[in-house]
Amino acid sequence: MRQTASVPTDNCLAGLPTTMRVVAPGQDLFSQGEPCGEVFGILSGWVFLYELLEDGRRQILHFALPGDLLGFQADRRASSFGAQALDRVELCVIARATMIELARRKPDLAFHLACLFSNDESLAYDHLTSLGRKTALERISTLLLELFYRLRRRAPQAGGEMLKIPLTQTHIADALGLTPVHTNRMLGALRQKGVIDYGNGVFHILAPDRLFAIAGVDPATCAWGSMAGFAAQRPFATA
Numbered sequence: 001m002r003q004t005a006s007v008p009t010d011n012c013l014a015g016l017p018t019t020m021r022v023v024a025p026g027q028d029l030f031s032q033g034e035p036c037g038e039v040f041g042i043l044s045g046w047v048f049l050y051e052l053l054e055d056g057r058r059q060i061l062h063f064a065l066p067g068d069l070l071g072f073q074a075d076r077r078a079s080s081f082g083a084q085a086l087d088r089v090e091l092c093v094i095a096r097a098t099m100i101e102l103a104r105r106k107p108d109l110a111f112h113l114a115c116l117f118s119n120d121e122s123l124a125y126d127h128l129t130s131l132g133r134k135t136a137l138e139r140i141s142t143l144l145l146e147l148f149y150r151l152r153r154r155a156p157q158a159g160g161e162m163l164k165i166p167l168t169q170t171h172i173a174d175a176l177g178l179t180p181v182h183t184n185r186m187l188g189a190l191r192q193k194g195v196i197d198y199g200n201g202v203f204h205i206l207a208p209d210r211l212f213a214i215a216g217v218d219p220a221t222c223a224w225g226s227m228a229g230f231a232a233q234r235p236f237a238t239a
Helices: 096-105 107-133 136-154 169-176 180-192 208-215 223-228
Strands: 002-004 019-023 028-030 038-044 047-052 058-064 082-085 089-095 162-164 196-199 202-205
Touching: 038 096, 047 169, 058 107, 058 169, 089 096, 096 107, 107 136, 107 223, 136 162, 136 169, 136 180, 136 202, 136 208, 136 223, 169 180, 180 196
Parallel strands: none
Antiparallel strands: 002 019, 019 089, 028 082, 038 089, 047 058, 047 082, 162 202, 196 202
16 A cells, blocks of 8 residues: 655654555565565554575564664665564555655755664663573563554653553564463463553563563663653663
């Protein structure tokens, strides 16, 4: 589905010659091994980036949310990863060549893009640390906090500690290098501790400070906490 896109004014693609596209759940925006000639700005919905191994195993690299930019590859070579819609996704789309030309002519746009990519790089470093050094319980706690903070940054007026996500336990497992069975066990442990509750795609963070302590993160220094500017709103507690 394509039509002229109505892009929010705080989106870096606002005012640019974009079209709108709607992608159904389970469909790829672009696929691993194929060149990507377009840049996608997410207006609504969730997308995950993934890499498939030869035997079919999947590693989820990142969960992209409204306001994120995808597909801006360094060159025209085949993409080393794919991007798939988790739910119904609305996108504003611009040709990669057009985006590059506009970035050359508009320093403000080029700087905005550099900031976005720097944020993505910081998130990737956080993910690498989580996968390489944290326990399963710490990884899951960190992911829930990251998603909560990133969503709240986009909707600061939303109240409560509720996180509505279109993820299955298999998605969480594939993002954290765990099995679905172990993921289910760790989520159950967090629920038993009275830290979270969940059901029907909705997570309730019942004890945020305890979840921070279990995750072992400080929102003032981690990529998603400092980006959201929440450090002053919810100080890190170690007990």
